[in-house]
Amino acid sequence: MKRFYKDASVESSDSGFHVALDGRAVKTPQATVQTVSTRRLADALAAEWRAQGETIDPTSFRFRDHADHAIDLVARNPAGTIDTLLSFAETDTLCYRANPDEALYRRQQEVWEPLVAALEAREGIGLERINGIIHRPQPQASLETLRRKLGGFDGFTLAGLEAMTSLAASLCIGLAALESDAEADMLWDAAELEEGWQADLWGRDEQAEIRRSERRENFRAAFDFVRLVRT
Numbered sequence: 001m002k003r004f005y006k007d008a009s010v011e012s013s014d015s016g017f018h019v020a021l022d023g024r025a026v027k028t029p030q031a032t033v034q035t036v037s038t039r040r041l042a043d044a045l046a047a048e049w050r051a052q053g054e055t056i057d058p059t060s061f062r063f064r065d066h067a068d069h070a071i072d073l074v075a076r077n078p079a080g081t082i083d084t085l086l087s088f089a090e091t092d093t094l095c096y097r098a099n100p101d102e103a104l105y106r107r108q109q110e111v112w113e114p115l116v117a118a119l120e121a122r123e124g125i126g127l128e129r130i131n132g133i134i135h136r137p138q139p140q141a142s143l144e145t146l147r148r149k150l151g152g153f154d155g156f157t158l159a160g161l162e163a164m165t166s167l168a169a170s171l172c173i174g175l176a177a178l179e180s181d182a183e184a185d186m187l188w189d190a191a192e193l194e195e196g197w198q199a200d201l202w203g204r205d206e207q208a209e210i211r212r213s214e215r216r217e218n219f220r221a222a223f224d225f226v227r228l229v230r231t
Contacts, residue, residue, distance in 0.1 A: 001056045008049035010042045017042035019049060026064075030072040034064075037156060041067070041228040062221040063228070070159035081158045082150045089127075089146055089171040090138055092116075093191070096130050104197055105131075111190050119172050123149060127172075146171070160226035167191070167219045177223050178230070184223040188216050 005021035016035040019026045019042060025033045026045070036042050041063065048061050074081045094112040098105040116127055125142035153161065157178070165174030168191035177187055189196070192212065199208070 001058075003052055003054055003056055005049070008046045010039065010046050012039075019046045021049060028068045028072045032071055034067055034071060036067055036229075037154065038229060038231055040231050041156075041225070044228050063225050066159050066163065066222060066225045067156070069163075070156040074159045074162070075155035078151075078155060078158060081162055082147060085150055085158075085162060085165055085171055085174070086143055086147060088165050088169060088174070089143060091135065091169075092127070092138075092172055093169040093194075094172045095127055095138075096133065099131050104194070107193065107197065111193055115172050115176055115187075115190060119175055149175075154229070156229040157226060160222045160229065163222035164219055164226075167215055167222070178226060182223075184220050185216075187223075188219045191219070192216075 005024075007022055009020050009023075010017055011020050011025070013035065016037050017039050018033050018035045026049075028034050034045070036045065044063050045067060048064055051060065094108075094116050097108045097112070116129070120126055123142075123145055125145050126139055127142060128136050128138055130136045150158070150161075161174050161178065164177050165171050168174060168187070170191060173187050173191050176182055177184065192215075195212065199205075
């Protein structure tokens with residue numbers, strides 16, 4: 001699609017901020033004005049539009065797609081998103097470890113255990129650690145505590161959290177990313193610990209490395225999106 005506007009500006013209203021292209025408000029796919037809660041996020045959205053050349057690159061909108069998802073889907077059914085997030089808690093990658101006599105287990109203990117233990121301490125919950133791949137339910141009381149925590153987030157935070165959690169296959173990592181001292185690259189390295197371990201062991205495939213790089217960038221985009229929302 002060719003660029004159809006000259007200027008992208010940020011306008012404010014009683015409900016928040018939105019981007020206007022030559023004075024016309026940007027709308028979501030469901031035809032809702034793309035109103036966001038913070039000026040910093042609106043500025044970032046406007047910057048994406050300003051960065052376009054003569055031809056619009058749909059893949060370059062790192063934040064627009066998250067905002068659309070938050071408005072059109074998450075805000076209309078936050079309970080559904082919370083259910084999805086809790087399903088990752090039930091099968092959280094960080095809780096499934098190798099057998100204790102394996103070198104991989106020691107690495108998982110070093111990287112994963114501090115993240116799981118930190119979540120338990122912050123929320124006052126306990127989570128089961130499992131050796132192997134046989135599913136073991138997480139304590140219902142812990143899941144209910146997590147449900148209450150998730151219920152306190154706005155739709156934009158839930159949208160970014162859903163993206164990070166699904167990419168990492170871990171609600172532990174998703175929630176850790178919301179902490180003020182979180183480091184995106186450290187968390188992503190933890191999320192793909194097993195994949196990196198296997199790549200180091202058996203060699204790296206070019207296409208697999210491209211996919212890993214893309215997933216890292218997607219995680220970083222969701223991480224940055226949440227930072228812009230929660231500032």
